Amino acid sequence: MEEFKRAVAKEALKFIEDDMIVGLGTGSTTAYFIEYLGKLIMEEELEDVYGVPTSYQARLLALENGVPVVGLDEVDAIDIAVDGADEVDPHLNLIKGRGxxxxxxxxIEYRAGTFLVLVDEGKLVERLGQRMPVPIEVIPAAWRAIAEEIEVFNATAELRMASKKDGPVVTDNGNFILDARFHRIDDPLDLEIELNNIPGVVENGIFADIADIVLVGTKDGVKKLER
Ligand SMILES: O=C(CO)[C@H](O)[C@H](O)COP(=O)(O)O
Known part of the structure; x- marks a missing residue:
């Protein structure tokens, strides 16, 4: 799997040109991309490339690897965003948010000119939710109420607990995460909108209709899927 991650991260570099503003995703696959991007910038093979991090993890990795960072409010536009995903369906709808x-x-990815997704073939599914729950970022005070309300969608939700901290995971924005398992997701876009209509939900991990290109690491090399 690490080999596949490295292969897609290398392939993603072909999409980066001088003077680009690049959204920097979060996770282990994007970590390779940030490392390789930093190398090209340090070797002056790429000039005037700036990264807009999607998390503290991405920001720290960018700084460590020599990728200059800017905030979303400092740029006019994002040329391309590069990120991993937890599941990809045949229409290139995604589940994200394990991190x-x-x-x-x-x-950031919604606003990018191109949203490029990096996965290994194990992340391809016929239907979203087949393997992974849908992460939902919620205002802490509302977590229990939202967990109960989500049952209306034929789902069960669990508060995500931290592993190197007592108590729940607290996001970069100071919120909690509910991991919701749905009996069946027939219409990802509809569910994405419905979940965001619940008061107290900040955002959910269904990314319907926004991925432009998915690079898939397979044993036969990197495959490119396009919408
Ligand atoms: O959505 C994410 C973080 O919130 C990640 O992009 C997703 O979990 C994939 O991570 P990895 O590349 O480590 O498998």
């Missing part, structure tokens, strides 16, 4: 960075990821 709890889904809100900033969606804010």
């Amino acid at each position: 709890a960075a889904l809100t900033m990821e969606k804010i």
Whole structure:
């Protein structure tokens, strides 16, 4: 799997040109991309490329690897955003947010000229929710009420607990994460909108209709899927 991640991260570099503003995703696959991007910038093979991080993780990695960072409010536009995903369906709808960075990821990726997704073939599914729950970022005070309300969608939601901290995961925005398992997701776009209509929901991890290109690491090399 690490080999596939490195392969798609390398392939993603072909999409980056001088003078680009690049949205920097979160997770282990994007970490390779940030590392390789930093190398090209340090070797002056790419000039005037700036990264807009989607998380503290992406920001720290960018700084560590020599990718200059700017905030979303400092740029006029984002040329391309590069990020991983947890599931990809045949229409290139995604589930994201295992790393709890889904809100900033969606804010940046929605606005990118091109949204490029990097996955290995194990992330391809016939239907979203087949393997992974849908992460939902919620205002802390509302977590229990929202977890109960989500049952209306034939789903169960669990508060995500931290592993190196006592208590729940707290996102970069100071919120909690609910991981919701749906019996069946027939219409990802509809569910994405419905979930965001619940008061107290900040954002959810369904990314319907926004991925432009998905690079898939397979044992036969990197495959390109386009919408
Ligand atoms: O959505 C994410 C973080 O919020 C990640 O992009 C997603 O979980 C994929 O991560 P990885 O590349 O480590 O498998």
